[in-house]
Amino acid sequence: MPAPPPPVRASAFEWARTVLLSANLLWTTLCLGGFLPGARVLMTVLTAALIAVHFADPDRGTRAHPAGWLFIPFLAYAAANLAWVTPVRWLGWFDWLNWAQAAAVFWIVLNGVAAPACRRFLCVLLVAIGVAAAAMAGYQHFVDPHWIMLGRRQAEQFIGRSSGPFGIPNSLGVLMALLIPPVGELALRPGRPAALRALCAAALVFLAAGFVLAVSRGAWLALAAAFALKPLLTPGRSMARRIPVAAGVAAAAAAAAALLYFSFPLMHTRVDFMFRDLGERTRPIMWRGAWRIFEAHPALGGGAGSFDVLFEPFRPEGYRDQPYYAHSDYLNTLADYGAVGFILLFGAAAVVAWRCARARGLAGAAFTGLLAFALHLLVDFHMKIPALAMIVATVAALVTAKAWPEGQGMAAPAPGLPARAAALFVALAAIVLAFGYAVPKYRAEESRRASRERIDKIALAGTDVSGEREALSKFGDGCARAVALDPGNAQAWSDWAYSDTLWALADPRRTVELGVDAERKAGRAVAICPVVWEFWVRKGTALDMQRRWIEGGECFVRALQLAPLRADSWYYQAYHLSLVSTEAGPALAAANLCLRLDPGFLLAQALRQRLGTRHQ
Numbered sequence: 001m002p003a004p005p006p007p008v009r010a011s012a013f014e015w016a017r018t019v020l021l022s023a024n025l026l027w028t029t030l031c032l033g034g035f036l037p038g039a040r041v042l043m044t045v046l047t048a049a050l051i052a053v054h055f056a057d058p059d060r061g062t063r064a065h066p067a068g069w070l071f072i073p074f075l076a077y078a079a080a081n082l083a084w085v086t087p088v089r090w091l092g093w094f095d096w097l098n099w100a101q102a103a104a105v106f107w108i109v110l111n112g113v114a115a116p117a118c119r120r121f122l123c124v125l126l127v128a129i130g131v132a133a134a135a136m137a138g139y140q141h142f143v144d145p146h147w148i149m150l151g152r153r154q155a156e157q158f159i160g161r162s163s164g165p166f167g168i169p170n171s172l173g174v175l176m177a178l179l180i181p182p183v184g185e186l187a188l189r190p191g192r193p194a195a196l197r198a199l200c201a202a203a204l205v206f207l208a209a210g211f212v213l214a215v216s217r218g219a220w221l222a223l224a225a226a227f228a229l230k231p232l233l234t235p236g237r238s239m240a241r242r243i244p245v246a247a248g249v250a251a252a253a254a255a256a257a258a259l260l261y262f263s264f265p266l267m268h269t270r271v272d273f274m275f276r277d278l279g280e281r282t283r284p285i286m287w288r289g290a291w292r293i294f295e296a297h298p299a300l301g302g303g304a305g306s307f308d309v310l311f312e313p314f315r316p317e318g319y320r321d322q323p324y325y326a327h328s329d330y331l332n333t334l335a336d337y338g339a340v341g342f343i344l345l346f347g348a349a350a351v352v353a354w355r356c357a358r359a360r361g362l363a364g365a366a367f368t369g370l371l372a373f374a375l376h377l378l379v380d381f382h383m384k385i386p387a388l389a390m391i392v393a394t395v396a397a398l399v400t401a402k403a404w405p406e407g408q409g410m411a412a413p414a415p416g417l418p419a420r421a422a423a424l425f426v427a428l429a430a431i432v433l434a435f436g437y438a439v440p441k442y443r444a445e446e447s448r449r450a451s452r453e454r455i456d457k458i459a460l461a462g463t464d465v466s467g468e469r470e471a472l473s474k475f476g477d478g479c480a481r482a483v484a485l486d487p488g489n490a491q492a493w494s495d496w497a498y499s500d501t502l503w504a505l506a507d508p509r510r511t512v513e514l515g516v517d518a519e520r521k522a523g524r525a526v527a528i529c530p531v532v533w534e535f536w537v538r539k540g541t542a543l544d545m546q547r548r549w550i551e552g553g554e555c556f557v558r559a560l561q562l563a564p565l566r567a568d569s570w571y572y573q574a575y576h577l578s579l580v581s582t583e584a585g586p587a588l589a590a591a592n593l594c595l596r597l598d599p600g601f602l603l604a605q606a607l608r609q610r611l612g613t614r615h616q
Contacts, residue, residue, distance in 0.1 A: 010115035013057040017108060018118040020050040022125045025390055029129055032149050033166045034386030037094075038446035039150075041439055043386060047101050048434030054112045055427040058420075067355070067400050068107040070348035075100055077344055078304060081337055086303025087310075087531045090441070090489045095305040095336070095384075097438055099345075102389040109397035119398060123182075126391065130179040131203050133172055134210030137162030141213045162213040170380050171388060173216025177223040177372040178395060180207050185365035218379045219372075226372035230364070233357045233371075282319070283327045283379060289314040290326035293335040301338030309532055310335070312563040320567065320598055325381035332381060349374075352400055359403035366399045444486035451478025452495050455502070466505040475499045490528035490535065497522035497538040504545055515545025533563035537572045544576060552576060567598035574607055587611050 010018075024046040031039030054060065078096050086092040113119055139147065140162040146153045149165050161169040186192065187200035211219065289311040293302045302310045308324050326332035334342045353374075359367045373382065373392050382388045455475045458468055465472070479496035482489055500518035504511040522539035529535065540555030556573045563569045571594045577587035591608040594601055 010118050011057070011059055013053060013059065014113060014115055014118055016053045017050060017112050018121055020046055020053060021105065021109070021113075021390075021394070022122065024050065025125065025129065025387065025394070028387040028390065029133070030149060030165050031387075032152075033168075033171055033388060035167060036150070036446065037442045037449060040386065040442045041446070043101075044097070044434050044438045044442060047104060048430045048438075050108060051104055051430035052427040054108045055423040055430075057112070060112065060423070064107070065110045065400070065404075065406050067352050067404060067406075068103075068110050070351055071103045071106065071345070074341065074344035074348060075103055077341055078337060081300060081341065082304045085300050086306050086336075087529050088303065088306050088490070089528075090445075090486065090491065091306070091309075092304030093437070093441055094445070098384065098386055098389060101386065102383070102393045105390045106393040106397045109394050110401055113397075114401070119401075122394060122398065126394065127179065127183055127200075127203050129391075130175060130183075130210070131206045133164035133166075133175060134206040134213075136164045137172060137210040137213040140164075161215040162210065164210060164214075166385070166387075168385075169214045170216045170218060170376075171382065171385055172210060173214035173219030174222070174373055174376045174380070174382050175388065175391065176207050176211035176214065177219045177226075177376065178369040178392065180204065180211060180223065181226075181368040181372070182362055182366040183207055185362050189361075218376050222376040222378075223372040225375050226368050229371060230368045282321060285316060285319050286311070286323045286326045287328055287331055289323070290328065290331035290335040294331075294338065297335075297338055299338045299340055301334065301336045301341060304336055307332055307335050309529075312533060312566065315563070315565045317565050317597060319565075325384055327380055329377040329381055329383045332384075352396065352404075356396075356399050356403040359399060363399050363402040366395055367403070370396055370399065440485045441489070444482040444484075444489050444492060447478045447485070448482035448489065448492040448495055451475045451482075455499075465502055469506055472499060472502055472506060476503070488528060490525040490532065493521050493525035493528070494532070494535045494538050497525065497542060501538070501541050501545065511545050512547070515542045518542035518545065531562060533559040533566065533569055536562065537569065540572070540576060544579060549576075549580060565597060567594045567601050567604070570594035570597065571601060571604045571607070574604065574611075578607065578611055584611055 024043060027046065028034035028039065028043045031043075034040055034043055075096075078099060082089060082092040082096050109122070113122065136149075140154070145159050148154050148163060148167050152167070154163065154167070158167075158169055162172060163169045164172040164175070166172055166175075183200050183204050187197055187204045211223075290307060292314045293307065293310045296302070296310075307326050308322070311323055326335060330342070330346065333345060337345070353367075353370075356363075356367050356370075370392065376382065382392075451474060454471055455465070458465055458471055476496065476499040479492055479499055482492035483496060486492065497518040500514045500521065504514045507514075519539060519542035522535060522542050525532070525535040526539055536555045536559040540552040540559065543549075543552035543555060553576060556576045559569050560573055570590050574587045574590035574594060577583040577590060588608065588611040591604050591611060594604040595608065598604070
């Protein structure tokens with residue numbers, strides 16, 4: 001009988017990969033999941049270093065696990081979509097970089113973290129992240145419900161629900177759903193050291209508490225469904241045995257839900273809302289919009305990162321939210337990348353899932369967590385959150401390595417000179433892509449976002465912006481930095497034009513001069529991306545500042561064509577018409593339509609009052 005292969009010892013390069021990935025997971029998770037572009041600068045540097053270290057490793061063999069190759073066609077297709085299809089290339093870059101990072105993490109953990117010590121380190125780190133997230137959730141629930149990371153304040157709609165290190169409670173809920181099954185396996189399955197089981201039991205208590213405090217109905221249902229589906233998907237048993245096991249799991253989940261429903265008031269409220277609203281009100285609006293975008297672009301989609309922009313023509317009356325994403329990663333991918341991208345991405349994921357469904361023990365429990373994550377993607381956009389995308393890629397790679405042991409115990413051939421040169425080229429390309437493209441784009445977007453956020457807060461507070469000269473200067477300077485770093489960021493050009501129009505309120509004598517500058521900047525935004533309604537509004541406003549009213553009117557009409565049911569697009573049309581006394585009637589009609597779409601629009605209320613007085 002042959003002797004078992006000796007245990008794999010971790011090399012310095014393997015430990016370097018493990019530490020770099022761990023640092024990236026910690027940093028990105030603790031920075032609101034990497035949702036803000038400023039947090040993605042260091043994240044990108046760490047990812048580039050991780051890729052470079054992996055491919056520069058002289059001991060790395062040439063044989064790569066086939067599961068990693070499955071996602072390469074989608075990345076190539078998404079890059080082509082970014083280059084030739086999407087109308088919002090600056091947003092498409094962010095989307096592609098996020099997918100590429102998740103695929104890189106999956107590849108490197110699968111092929112470059114083989115030593116048991118390194119894999120255990122990653123597992124401990126993931127559990128520690130979950131426990132820390134649950135502790136933050138407890139602080140938010142019992143001490144300060146307004147607190148979130150990075151000194152920001154929680155949105156009013158989420159008060160009473162905990163989000164941990166994220167800004168969104170559903171993100172915390174899905175992280176807990178991902179981690180609870182494997183930690184529960186370690187804590188509850190006999191045969192492991194007592195100390196390990198005790199530690200895991202304590203961790204399980206924290207994770208369960210965070211899971212409850214997130215009050216995420218989707219996460220609760222997804223985890224319950226995953227536990228019920230896992231016996232049905234696991235091969236090796238007859239269906240007669242699988243169905244009773246699944247039914248028993250479903251009954252246990254229903255009993256736990258009933259217990260929480262009657263003992264936890266906030267869960268009681270959330271469940272009542274779910275039945276009162278027949279499940280959801282706003283998500284189906286976004287889902288229908290995504291589906292209609294797909295119907296308009298069935299093969300290739302509307303383009304990488306384009307959902308939020310292309311949603312506007314399908315916005316129903318009365319829906320005033322800014323969706324950003326479709327709140328379903330499956331529909332969002334279908335809308336952005338079409339049937340081709342959907343099949344390439346989720347077809348590859350389905351192949352990996354099919355090969356991993358037979359996993360037992362700890363890997364099988366982790367597969368249940370992955371199944372819960374996948375089910376929750378039906379109703380949320382977790383793959384758009386970089387930290388969650390990297391975490392799920394890490395867990396998936398660890399499960400794949402265990403359940404699909406391709407070539408395990410076989411020595412990979414040493415790379416020859418061509419393979420070594422190709423590996424070094426990939427390492428160098430990762431560094432160039434990070435520092436030459438990704439980091440400047442993230443820095444530009446952070447400069448623009450932070451500047452626009454400050455000026456929007458002033459506007460929401462009802463402060464007269466004409467007296468906020470320092471804020472206006474910072475707004476313009478932030479936009480100028482953004483376009484210098486990334487001239488292709490159309491939103492930065494548009495916001496820079498917006499700063500000029502606001503300056504005209506503070507210094508009316510320069511209105512025409514500022515209008516010329518604003519027209520140039522807004523024109524640049526329109527030239528980059530002519531399908532964003534806001535860019536046309538900025539150009540129309542700039543033309544109005546130059547008393548070119550008829551030309552400006554054409555821009556406002558174009559904005560209305562792109563966003564026919566946005567209250568603010570009708571407000572701008574009303575204000576434009578109000579500049580000419582003979583158009584007071586049409587201006588009043590536009591203001592009334594704006595207020596029909598959003599009765600709380602204060603600027604439109606003031607404009608209507610003024611127009612009503614003039615029209616009498």
